[in-house]
Amino acid sequence: MRPDARAWFTGRTSTTRSVHDVDVARLLRAKRRGGHRVSVVLPARDEEATVGGLVADLVERWVRLVPLVDEVLVVDSDSGDRTAEVARAAGADVVAAAEVLPAHGSRPGKGEALWKSLAATTGDLLVFLDADLLGDVSHYVPGLLTPLLTDPQVGYVKGCYTRPLEVDGRSTPAGGGRVTELTARPLLNALWPELAGFVQPLGGEYAGRRAALEQVPFVSGYGVEVGLLVDLLGLLGLNGLAQVDLGVRRHTSQDQEALGRMAGQVVSAVLARGGAGSAAGLLTQFRSDGAGFVPVSTGVGVDERPPMVTVGEYLAERAGAM
Numbered sequence: 001m002r003p004d005a006r007a008w009f010t011g012r013t014s015t016t017r018s019v020h021d022v023d024v025a026r027l028l029r030a031k032r033r034g035g036h037r038v039s040v041v042l043p044a045r046d047e048e049a050t051v052g053g054l055v056a057d058l059v060e061r062w063v064r065l066v067p068l069v070d071e072v073l074v075v076d077s078d079s080g081d082r083t084a085e086v087a088r089a090a091g092a093d094v095v096a097a098a099e100v101l102p103a104h105g106s107r108p109g110k111g112e113a114l115w116k117s118l119a120a121t122t123g124d125l126l127v128f129l130d131a132d133l134l135g136d137v138s139h140y141v142p143g144l145l146t147p148l149l150t151d152p153q154v155g156y157v158k159g160c161y162t163r164p165l166e167v168d169g170r171s172t173p174a175g176g177g178r179v180t181e182l183t184a185r186p187l188l189n190a191l192w193p194e195l196a197g198f199v200q201p202l203g204g205e206y207a208g209r210r211a212a213l214e215q216v217p218f219v220s221g222y223g224v225e226v227g228l229l230v231d232l233l234g235l236l237g238l239n240g241l242a243q244v245d246l247g248v249r250r251h252t253s254q255d256q257e258a259l260g261r262m263a264g265q266v267v268s269a270v271l272a273r274g275g276a277g278s279a280a281g282l283l284t285q286f287r288s289d290g291a292g293f294v295p296v297s298t299g300v301g302v303d304e305r306p307p308m309v310t311v312g313e314y315l316a317e318r319a320g321a322m
């Protein structure tokens with residue numbers, strides 16, 4: 001990793017791997033002193049199987065028992081199932097993405113749902129969670145809020161985690177984050193090497209200040225995460241970004257063909273932003289040693305030969321043979 005990325009990785013990575021890591025009193029004090037209002041947003045398309053449990057736990061723990069969160073909004077992104085009813089029954093506010101800012105029309109995609117959520121929420125701090133998360137994620141919200149509530153310099157926080165892969169009912173302890181590992185990470189390392197310290201640049205769990213989020217575009221589809229990361233780097237600078245090790249993240253994964261389309265949207269979002277960083281030719285990946293993440297950097301710069309027509313010996317040989 002470049003020195004700036006390594007310094008960021010070391011200085012801006014914190015850990016909240018369970019509710020036992022959460023200093024609730026400290027967070028409530030900081031929230032009160034800062035006069036903050038917290039909105040949690042779950043973009044959801046056909047998530048009736050998982051959204052209810054996520055919302056119920058979130059509302060019980062962080063709205064009713066501990067007043068850390070002020071509103072929980074599920075943005076129904078053109079669901080064809082009972083996502084909206086299940087989410088509402090579990091205690092969330094629910095809006096249909098298409099009904100927010102109707103004069104601006106309605107576009108498909110996760111990023112559209114997230115953009116519309118800005119107009120449908122009131123918090124100055126926003127937390128975004130995917131609605132297909134599995135397992136105990138009750139520490140995600142306080143974990144993501146901690147840097148925002150305790151460090152005024154931080155404007156945007158990404159969750160990071162190991163990612164088991166669960167496809168077709170089979171689960172392996174690693175292998176998740178396929179678009180991250182095979183598309184987003186190599187591109188970000190090449191074009192914005194200062195972002196190489198992000199363990200999960202595409203992760204769907206993140207939090208930010210409204211004052212920052214309302215200043216940047218939202219890519220309408222799956223390019224939203226990479227677009228936000230690059231644009232908020234530009235707006236806030238690397239020191240305005242942080243990440244929290246949340247332990248493990250399990251979710252319902254899509255098949256390879258769907259991820260190929262997702263990768264295409266991520267590439268489009270990256271290419272639309274160009275990338276002024278030097279093609280550092282260095283790829284930093286991360287291994288989990290149980291205690292944290294260990295960066296592993298590999299040179300991936302490729303040599304290339306110039307066009308043969310620029311090689312004098314070749315031209316001389318060709319001229320001699322004529």
Ligand SMILES: O=c1ccn([C@@H]2O[C@H](COP(=O)(O)OP(=O)(O)O)[C@@H](O)[C@H]2O)c(=O)[nH]1
Pocket residue numbers: 042043044045046047077108109110111113129130131132204251252253254
């Ligand atoms: O058009 C869409 C596509 C996805 N999502 C939601 O965005 C989150 C992440 O999407 P998905 O699970 O499809 O991506 P993956 O996690 O498989 O990368 C989930 O809560 C989806 O319900 C959405 O709101 N609108």
Ligand SMILES: O=C(O)[C@@H](COP(=O)(O)O)O[C@H]1O[C@H](CO)[C@@H](O)[C@H](O)[C@H]1O
Pocket residue numbers: 110130163164165175176177178179180181202203204205222223224225226251252253254259262
């Ligand atoms: O990180 C990834 O490679 C993809 C796919 O993850 P899996 O291979 O299905 O575990 O998942 C993320 O990417 C999407 C695009 O940024 C986000 O919208 C999702 O929230 C996130 O799960």
